[in-house]
Amino acid sequence: MDDATTTATDAVTTVTLGHATDWAGFRAAARTLLQGGRPPQQVQWFTAADAAGDLFAEGSGEAGPAAADDAARAPGASFSPDAPPPASPPRVPREFLQRCERVVLHRDPGRFALMYRLLWRLAHEPGLRHDPLDPDRLRLQHLDRAVKRDMHKMRAFVRFRPVPEPDGGTLHIAWFEPDHWITEANAPFFARRFTQMRWAILTPDASVHWDGQRLHQGPAAQRSDAPPPDAGEALWLTYYRNIFNPARLKLDMMRKEMPTRYWKNLPEATLIGELAQTAQARSTRMVEAPGTVPRRRIAAGPGRAAARPAE
């Protein structure tokens, strides 16, 4: 499914990628266009989804070249070993490639045009790789940062709920709504962390399932496909309620790191309103309460037996 179709006229080349995150298709098409000397202003990028929604879209043209292999992961890899060798193979910094591979996951429709423009410029402007203040590079960096942050927040805010399975095992299921197309790219993290668990993460774009051995890609899901709270979740809510210090209410700080759009899928977020409303009164009570008369219930000095713990 990584085939890009390319239709060319003299004025403009239109590339239609197989799907929203078609990294292999983008790389193959970009390499061909670059070696064909096609400047970025003469290239238009679409994905299959865009084309389906475009009444004027052309029929399919030639299939693009096959997906490139992992050679590009090597530092300064040239764009492909199996393409006809150009006069001087374009070499790009490895960091740029890694960044592009993430930016493909961003929902910004202009991402492919930006990446091709940067690739073209890297090949034609020797100074660009040393200039982190270039506006195109900064733009790529901002998109990259947004994807990284989204991936990080997914790792933080996915909440699994256990569901018994017919074979007596347990499947842990989470419902999550990412900002970008990150579900599949983020799945290996969860596989490394929860290797001896069976789990599934359901999102509006795609789902991933780990059976204890390997990852399976699945279709888009709905919130109703995920399980409701179980009894064990109450302990987590108890912890959240009691680790909060009412003398230090800082809701802006909390929202900055845990934006409200994530709250609807975080079990503990239902407590925030009540905790915030009662914080001031609890804090004032602590400040105004007179110091109490101590009742020492444990004999002083080490070596003595401690009071019997409450059971």
Add this chain to the structure above:
Amino acid sequence: MILDAKLAILADAAKYDASCASSGAAPRNSVGGRGIGSTEGSGICHSYAPDGRCISLLKILLTNFCLYDCLYCVNRVSSNVQRARFTVQEVVNLTLDFYRRNCIEGLFLSSGIIQSPDYTMELVVEVARVLREEHDFRGYIHLKTIPDASPELMQRAGCYADRLSINVELPTPQGLAALAPEKDGAAIRRSMARMAGHIADARQSRREQQGAAQVVSLPGSTRRAAAPHFAPGGQSTQMIVGADAADDRTILATSAQLYGGFRLRRVYYSAFSPIPDASRALPLAAPPMVREHRLYQADWLMRFYGFAHEEIVPARQGGMLSLDMDPKLAWAIAHPERFPVNLNTAPREMLLRVPGLGVGSVDRLLASRRVRRVRHADLSGLRVPLKKVLPFVETVDHRPGRLLDSGHLQAFFATPARPVPLAGAPAAPAPPVQASLFG
């Protein structure tokens, strides 16, 4: 007592410890293991409480029964707070259950002192042992160590934990003696020194082992033993701010000494917070949050910006940081003779002293200077706070002009203080690779 009630008491008892870091562990995961858990460089903040603090570890006390009578502590022996005690197995189960739900990165376990320091430390270490050995748990473990416990127990704690910490509690020995009569400042520092030694030794042997990887071992010799593992995430500590009379200058001097002497990863500052059932001997006021925030910013200046601790708090301010502005800006306004800084020619150490420029921005400016002359518009691209930066810098097409007269500057930046502290990390300036910026 049911588990839910114990958890309520023993989480409440643990919330005055600011540390929540889950970073610094060696990368590992549960592929090929018998259990779950991974650490991949920077830790993850899985949630945030309405106090703005991140929740990354299950932070609890094994018990809040305690023999000691530290006045600032909610768990002191003379407090009437409700008491509870977890069993080892209960802590293990809670950790694994929360971890499976993806609510936490691991466990931060502390305890009140019961029976004796060794007895208590042994229970704390046992929790870590069961997690690691019986469940092959590969998530993060932070253990609070008890300074008076035996060195052998400390050694075992370091084998299981990613990070260890001992709280110095108060900035001065006098303060500690007055408020925590059973605690021994010298013993705390001796323990820190011992842990620093273990941590350094383990790092060293790990390095040597990596270096020796190419050496052909002797014929007949078996596979080389793994390098000993000792708290790869290092050690940290905490100081309470505002419970005694120590000023900011004293606090920062103590921090500098702790960073230098014991190679600590972090010193946490915890604004003294009113506690239920408080002692009459202590200030019952709202916690000095802005002051705590300024201390974190000053701490960052010492660790990432090349400031010496005695530069940060001017002697003529009564030894206190300004509450109205961040310490870097305050330093710049107090030293107009060092500005404007020319962004095209100044050395790195001077760029780092420009208010509003973080380490990342400085490094990008330095890199781009090789191929371009920095202009006003480039600063917009960097997304730095222009209002803060422009009065202090020169570019090809910008000069600050008369604003650098110190009288004007003071007025220009006079804004009411708006603190935005994080739990254990200031909002600005950001260090390189600072996990808590995203979590």
